[in-house]
Amino acid sequence: MSTVLELPSYLKQSPEVAARLARLKARPVELEVKGLTKRFMTPDGGTVTALKEINLSVHRREFMSVLGASGCGKSTFVRIVAGLETPTEGEVLLGGKAIRGPGPDRGMVFQGYTLFPWLSVKQNVMFGLEACGSSPTGAESDALQWIDLVGLAKFADAYPHQLSGGMKQRVAIARALANQPPVMLMDEPYGALDPQTRGQMQSYLLQIWENVDVTILFITHDLDEAIYLSDRILVLSPNPGQVLEIVEVPLSHPRSPEQFLSPEFLATKQRIEELIHPNKHASDDKLPMIRLTKVGDDVN
Amino acid sequence: MRSPKESWFAISRQLSPGRAAVLTAWSFLLPLSIWCVVSYVPFIWHPDVKLEVGSTGATVYTAGDHVGKDYFPTLLAGARDENAGIAEAAAAGEPIKGSSRDNVKLLRMVLPIAISNGVLTPADDTNDAAIYGVWRRLATGDLVMSSPALSEENLSVIRDNWAIMSAISETYDKSALEKQKLLSLIPQGKPANPVYLPAPHEVLIQGYKSWTEEPAEGRSSMGERLRSSIIVVFGGFLLAALVSLPLGIVAGSYDFFSKLTEPFLDFFRYMPAPSFATLLVAIFGAHQSPKLALVFIGTLPHLCLMITKTTRMLDPSLLEAAQTLGSKRFHLLRKVVVPGIVPAVYNDLRIALGWAWTWLVIAELIGVKSGLTEVIDTQGTRRNFDQVFPVIFLIGIIGFATDQFLAWLRPKLFRWTEPKAPGLMGRWFGGVQNWFEPVLVAYRKG
Ligand SMILES: Nc1ncnc2c1ncn2[C@@H]1O[C@H](COP(=O)(O)OP(=O)(O)OP(=O)(O)O)[C@@H](O)[C@H]1O
Ligand SMILES: [Mg+2]
Numbered sequence: 001m002s003t004v005l006e007l008p009s010y011l012k013q014s015p016e017v018a019a020r021l022a023r024l025k026a027r028p029v030e031l032e033v034k035g036l037t038k039r040f041m042t043p044d045g046g047t048v049t050a051l052k053e054i055n056l057s058v059h060r061r062e063f064m065s066v067l068g069a070s071g072c073g074k075s076t077f078v079r080i081v082a083g084l085e086t087p088t089e090g091e092v093l094l095g096g097k098a099i100r101g102p103g104p105d106r107g108m109v110f111q112g113y114t115l116f117p118w119l120s121v122k123q124n125v126m127f128g129l130e131a132c133g134s135s136p137t138g139a140e141s142d143a144l145q146w147i148d149l150v151g152l153a154k155f156a157d158a159y160p161h162q163l164s165g166g167m168k169q170r171v172a173i174a175r176a177l178a179n180q181p182p183v184m185l186m187d188e189p190y191g192a193l194d195p196q197t198r199g200q201m202q203s204y205l206l207q208i209w210e211n212v213d214v215t216i217l218f219i220t221h222d223l224d225e226a227i228y229l230s231d232r233i234l235v236l237s238p239n240p241g242q243v244l245e246i247v248e249v250p251l252s253h254p255r256s257p258e259q260f261l262s263p264e265f266l267a268t269k270q271r272i273e274e275l276i277h278p279n280k281h282a283s284d285d286k287l288p289m290i291r292l293t294k295v296g297d298d299v300n
Numbered sequence: 301m302r303s304p305k306e307s308w309f310a311i312s313r314q315l316s317p318g319r320a321a322v323l324t325a326w327s328f329l330l331p332l333s334i335w336c337v338v339s340y341v342p343f344i345w346h347p348d349v350k351l352e353v354g355s356t357g358a359t360v361y362t363a364g365d366h367v368g369k370d371y372f373p374t375l376l377a378g379a380r381d382e383n384a385g386i387a388e389a390a391a392a393g394e395p396i397k398g399s400s401r402d403n404v405k406l407l408r409m410v411l412p413i414a415i416s417n418g419v420l421t422p423a424d425d426t427n428d429a430a431i432y433g434v435w436r437r438l439a440t441g442d443l444v445m446s447s448p449a450l451s452e453e454n455l456s457v458i459r460d461n462w463a464i465m466s467a468i469s470e471t472y473d474k475s476a477l478e479k480q481k482l483l484s485l486i487p488q489g490k491p492a493n494p495v496y497l498p499a500p501h502e503v504l505i506q507g508y509k510s511w512t513e514e515p516a517e518g519r520s521s522m523g524e525r526l527r528s529s530i531i532v533v534f535g536g537f538l539l540a541a542l543v544s545l546p547l548g549i550v551a552g553s554y555d556f557f558s559k560l561t562e563p564f565l566d567f568f569r570y571m572p573a574p575s576f577a578t579l580l581v582a583i584f585g586a587h588q589s590p591k592l593a594l595v596f597i598g599t600l601p602h603l604c605l606m607i608t609k610t611t612r613m614l615d616p617s618l619l620e621a622a623q624t625l626g627s628k629r630f631h632l633l634r635k636v637v638v639p640g641i642v643p644a645v646y647n648d649l650r651i652a653l654g655w656a657w658t659w660l661v662i663a664e665l666i667g668v669k670s671g672l673t674e675v676i677d678t679q680g681t682r683r684n685f686d687q688v689f690p691v692i693f694l695i696g697i698i699g700f701a702t703d704q705f706l707a708w709l710r711p712k713l714f715r716w717t718e719p720k721a722p723g724l725m726g727r728w729f730g731g732v733q734n735w736f737e738p739v740l741v742a743y744r745k746g
Contacts, residue, residue, distance in 0.1 A: 084620050104626030114621040117716045118639045127635070128625030159716045179626060 010267040013250045021248055024059050024231060030215045031058040031081070031183055035090035038076055049240035050076045054090070056234060056243070058215055060182075065218045065230040069276060073241030074219045078187045081217065082108050095182065104132050107176030107214075109186040113168040115160040121147060121171050122156040128179040146174040149208060166197040170204065177212060187219045199257065202229060206255055227268050228255060235275050244275045332500070339499035342491050350492035352413055352448045356406055356484050357382055363412035366495055375487050383457065383483045390480075398481035400474050407431050407477075409485045410438070410458075417445045432472035435462055450488070457483045498686035507690030510675075522675075526694070529671035532588065532663055536595025537656035541649055544603040548645075551604070552611020553637055562608065565601040573598035573659060577666040586667030594666065598659035603652040610644045611637060643714040650706050657699045713743070 013021070036054040039047045050073040058064045068074050079085040081092050083102040092099050094106065107128075115124050122143050129139035147156050150170040160168055169189055176184055190198045202225060209216060220226050226233050227249055235244040250264040259265050308319065315323070338344050348366040355361045355375055367375060389396045407428065414420040414434050424430050437443035438455070439462030450458070461482045468476045493499070498506075515521045520528070551558040573594055580590035580597075614637060622636045664673035672691050679687040711717065 082620075082624055084623070102620070102623035104624070106624060108621065108624040110617055110621060112617055114615075114617045116618060116622075116636070116639070118642075118714070119716075127622070127627070131622070131625055131627040131631055131635070161716060175625065185624075 007263055007267040007270060010247070010250060010264070010271040012264075012267075013248070014252060014264075017250050017252050020253065021231065024062055027060040027062075029057045030060045030062075030095060031217065032056070032093040032096075033081070033090070034093065036077075036080065036087050036092065037089040038073070038080060038085070039088045051080075052240040052242045054241070054243055056246070058183075058217060061213060061215055063209060063216045063218065063229055063231045065220055065226040065233045066236060067220060067223065067226045067233050067272065067276075068236030068241065069238050070221060072236045072238035074221070074236060075187055077236075077241065078108075078185050078217065078219050081183075082106050082185050104128060104179045105181050105183070107179060107181040107184045109169070109172045109176050109184065109189045111188045111191050113160065113165070113172055115168055115171055115175070117160050120157050120159055121152060121163070124160070124171055125175045125178050128175060132179055143174075143178060146178045147171075149177075149211070150174045150204070164197075165193055166201055169193070169201060173205070173208065177208070177214065181214065183215045183217065185217050185219075188221065189218075190220075190222075190225070198225070203257075205229065210254070223269050223272055224260065227251070227265055227272075228257075228260065233272065235272055237276075247272060247275075336500055338497070339493060346491035346493055348492045348494055349489040351487055351489040352416075353450070353454060353485050353488045354409060354412075355379055355487045356402070356409065361487065363409075366492060367489075369491070372487070372489070379484055379486045383486075386481055386483055387460075396481040398478055400478040403477040403482050404428060404474065406482050406484055407435060410434055413445060413448065413450065417447055419443065419445075428474070429472040432465075435465070436470070438462075439466075448488075448490070451486065453486050454488060457485055495683050496685050498689060502686040503689040503693075506684075506686040507693070510687060510690060520670075525671050525675065526698075528588070529660060529664065529673070529695075530698075532591045532595055532671065533653075533656045533660050535588075535592045536659070536663070537599060537653055539592065539596045540599040540603050540652065540656075544600060544607050544652075545645070548604050548607025549611050549633065549637060549641070551608040552614075552641075553633060558608060558612075562605065565604050569601035569605070574662045574666075577662070581667045588670070590667050591663035591670070594663040595656050595659045598663075599652050599655050602655065603648065606648045606652070607641075607645055610648055611641050613644070614640045643710070643717050646706075646710060646713070650703055653702065653706075654699060657695060660695070 033054055033056040036051055037049065038051040039049050042048055054077065056064075066074050066077060076085060080087050081099075083099050083106065099106070116127065119127065122140065125143035125146050126136075126139040129142055130136065134142065144153070144156060147153055150173055152167060152170055152174070155163065155167065160171070163171065172189070173184075190201050193201060205216075206229065218226070218229060228251075230249050233247040233249060235247060236242065237244045247268060249268055251259050251262070251268075306316070308315070314320075347369055349369055349372045351361055351363050351365050351367065354363045354365065355378070357378060359375070359378070361367060361375070386396055408425070408431060411420060411425060411431060414431070415422055415424075419434060420427070420430060434443065435458060438445070438450070439459045464480055464482065465477075468479055511522045547557075547561060551561050576597060577590070577594060580593045584590040584593055618636055618640055619632065622632055627635060660671075661673050661676070664671045665677060669677055672695060675691045676688050679685075679691075
């Protein structure tokens with residue numbers, strides 16, 4: 001991307017954005033990651049370092065994205081926070097306490113929809129409530145409210161195989177939120193959706209987040225998505241996954257799709273691209289141009 | 301519906317339901333028609349001759365016996381030679397003296413043919429006076445046999461013999477029979493397949509008879525046998541399922557139980573279940589219990605391992621999702637593992653039920669033979685294969701029908717699995733759905 005436009009620095013924040021970020025940082029730290037390193041054993045006996053010395057503090061009701069190329073350890077990171085994987089070194093604190101294993105205080109939305117296929121939409125949302133000890137009637141009325149919130153009231157009795165991908169992901173969000181966890185983890189939740197549905201889902205998510213007291217850790221490899229949704233973006237480098245920079249997004253709230261073309265947006269995007277592909281142009285030249293011959297018909 | 305122009309041979313494409321039904325019907329009609337052709341077209345195979353009239357003399361055959369096609373002429377020649385000798389001696393004026401025992405045997409040779417023509421009954425087997433009467437009526441032309449008919453050659457033997465016998469006595473008199481050796485009947489018969497391949501109609505008739513005729517004193521009826529076999533199959537199977545389900549589910553969920561059970565089960569399944577037969581009889585006695593036990597130990601290890609594997613194949617992300625929702629230990633097993641694997645385990649159980657039917661035949665032979673297998677065993681030993689086949693088919697039909705029924709029931713029980721177009725059998729079962737619709741409705745509510 002060559003700079004045709006004169007872009008402001010991504011560090012330049014309007015007064016309201018700066019004030020908002022200051023307010024956020026004044027809030028208590030909800031989720032804290034300290035010196036997190038994860039190494040996997042490879043089949044041949046060696047080790048791969050998937051994540052290296054990650055430090056991060058996420059404040060209450062912050063929308064934090066983790067961005068990085070495929071394979072740089074985003075899923076590993078979010079799985080450790082969820083308690084589904086144990087760190088090799090370091091620790092994860094939730095509300096000041098070290099986490100031990102998965103639990104209902106960290107709702108999770110997976111890339112695959114992972115709805116229980118044998119349960120209806122309503123029963124899926126009730127699952128967590130009942131697992132945490134709600135009475136069936138209480139769970140049912142709660143679940144219906146959450147289903148209503150994600151706009152699926154008409155489908156409360158449908159089964160997952162009768163829903164579209166976008167609808168399934170909304171059920172997954174309602175299910176994760178129903179336990180009212182302080183933190184919601186989302187691992188590339190919209191990776192499998194078409195661009196249009198994805199756009200709708202992003203707006204939905206922002207609306208929900210404005211109405212629910214929840215801190216979101218959102219994993220994605222899509223720059224636009226990360227910038228559009230987040231307060232801050234953690235940019236990871238590949239091999240090993242290390243923090244390159246934590247970018248503060250200089251966009252005002254409430255977010256709207258028009259902001260995709262604003263100078264702040266483009267400046268942020270340019271900065272992140274520089275981070276992820278430092279030698280982009282140099283490597284472009286080295287593309288192996290295999291033997292190609294001009295077609296030479298009368299079209300060209 | 302696809303257009304009728306679609307090829308019948310489009311690779312890895314489903315045929316339309318109509319075409320599928322036609323082919324399903326053919327998959328049964330083809331073997332059946334091969335059987336019919338081999339049975340009813342005389343020159344196709346028929347390596348034997350099935351005797352309608354047996355032979356006395358050096359080698360004794362009774363009517364109904366099979367002899368090889370190649371050997372039959374030798375048998376004929378033997379009988380004809382013997383008769384020629386007797387006739388020659390009589391013509392020379394020195395008839396060979398007979399023995400009443402041999403002559404009575406000879407007279408009784410018409411008995412089978414008389415029975416199948418409805419002239420005498422099996423109870424007449426020693427009623428020599430009546431048999432003597434049949435000879436008279438045959439010789440005088442009073443009586444003509446038709447199913448089967450007697451050959452011209454045999455009729456002339458009967459007339460010649462009757463000339464000799466009637467000269468002595470018009471009515472049966474055993475002592476008079478020793479005056480002169482009678483001519484022997486000439487073996488006659490029809491081309492036939494070996495006894496082990498009875499024709500379809502014979503199997504049908506015997507099958508029908510075995511269900512309608514009263515069983516002999518002290519023997520079980522077919523209905524009782526079927527019930528006893530079903531108890532062995534389903535009893536053994538249900539016991540195995542009852543043990544395998546919890547064991548397989550915990551072994552599939554927890555590596556601890558997997559390592560604790562699987563190696564031994566893997567070893568155990570290589571010890572053939574029938575090798576425990578005598579042991580089981582020693583432990584459980586000779587009646588139903590050891591048979592149930594054999595089906596049980598034959599089915600258990602495989603079923604257990606299969607359910608373990610099925611459980612392990614449950615999508616791990618479902619378990620992870622459940623854990624992030626606060627589900628733990630027993631709740632996780634009961635609310636995620638069990639419902640998640642139930643449709644696949646249902647299929648495992650269907651397969652295991654098939655094994656149970658296989659073990660049945662061995663199980664019923666141990667201790668006191670019983671059930672359907674006893675018929676196969678005793679009638680098979682007596683080479684009455686027309687009575688063996690109906691039982692074999694019955695087992696096949698019951699097993700197949702149960703399995704098809706369970707296959708058809710599956711989508712009704714597990715509505716969340718994607719529906720599949722029902723096959724021919726499935727559609728047939730759809731017709732009988734009405735009478736247990738209430739049960740299904742209750743199940744769905746519950
Ligand atoms: N269970 C595991 N065993 C060994 N190596 C693993 C394991 N899980 C992940 N890895 C390795 O860790 C690295 C990071 O994987 P991870 O799935 O976290 O990447 P990601 O950023 O989520 O990628 P993607 O965007 O494709 O989902 C990869 O190199 C992967 O090979
Ligand atoms: Mg990933």
